[in-house]
Amino acid sequence: xxxxxxxxxxxxxxxxxxxxxxxxxxxxxxxxxxxxxxxxxxxxxxxxxxxxxxxxxxxxxxxxxxxxxxxxxxxxxxxxxxxxxxxxxxxxxxxxxxxxxxxxxxxxxxxxxxxxxxxxxxxxxxxxxxxxxxxxxxxx
Ligand SMILES: Nc1ccn([C@H]2C[C@H](O)[C@@H](COP(=O)(O)OP(=O)(O)OP(=O)(O)O)O2)c(=O)n1
Numbered sequence: 001x002x003x004x005x006x007x008x009x010x011x012x013x014x015x016x017x018x019x020x021x022x023x024x025x026x027x028x029x030x031x032x033x034x035x036x037x038x039x040x041x042x043x044x045x046x047x048x049x050x051x052x053x054x055x056x057x058x059x060x061x062x063x064x065x066x067x068x069x070x071x072x073x074x075x076x077x078x079x080x081x082x083x084x085x086x087x088x089x090x091x092x093x094x095x096x097x098x099x100x101x102x103x104x105x106x107x108x109x110x111x112x113x114x115x116x117x118x119x120x121x122x123x124x125x126x127x128x129x130x131x132x133x134x135x136x137x138x139x140x
Contacts, residue, residue: 035118035119038105039108039112042105042108042109043112046109055113056113057114060110063106064102064103064106067102067103067106070099070102071103
């Protein structure tokens with residue numbers, strides 16, 4: 001193949017990779033994602049891999065508890081950890097984000113497989129909590 005053609009193909013491959021990376025960045029930086037969106041992504045993920053049969057409620061509950069264990073390991077033997085995690089390395093914080101996500105994702109999937117609308121249930125629960133634990137009235 002001519003050198004010029006090879007260079008053009010290489011440029012196109014690099015461009016494609018860059019576009020893909022941009023798309024992935026957009027997806028991974030979705031900090032305002034909704035529970036419903038995550039739920040849909042989890043559903044697609046399971047369907048694409050034919051994993052729906054494994055996502056029975058009890059399996060998901062056990063998987064979530066295992067991930068809570070992994071999350072706990074990050075805090076183990078550190079003594080009290082101040083807010084904001086001062087002194088933690090960036091890699092440790094990234095790992096923490098991953099373990100928190102695993103717990104959240106299994107919780108969302110578990111809720112879906114149980115037919116519970118988690119967003120709705122959590123919103124109602126916050127209201128119920130406020131009734132049970134009324135805030136002290138602030139006298140002016
Ligand atoms: N049957 C499965 C297995 C995995 N996952 C998804 C949900 C979790 O977000 C993540 C969990 O993957 P791993 O079991 O590989 O656990 P970790 O990512 O924690 O890896 P490791 O245990 O090696 O640290 O993958 C899933 O939906 N269904």
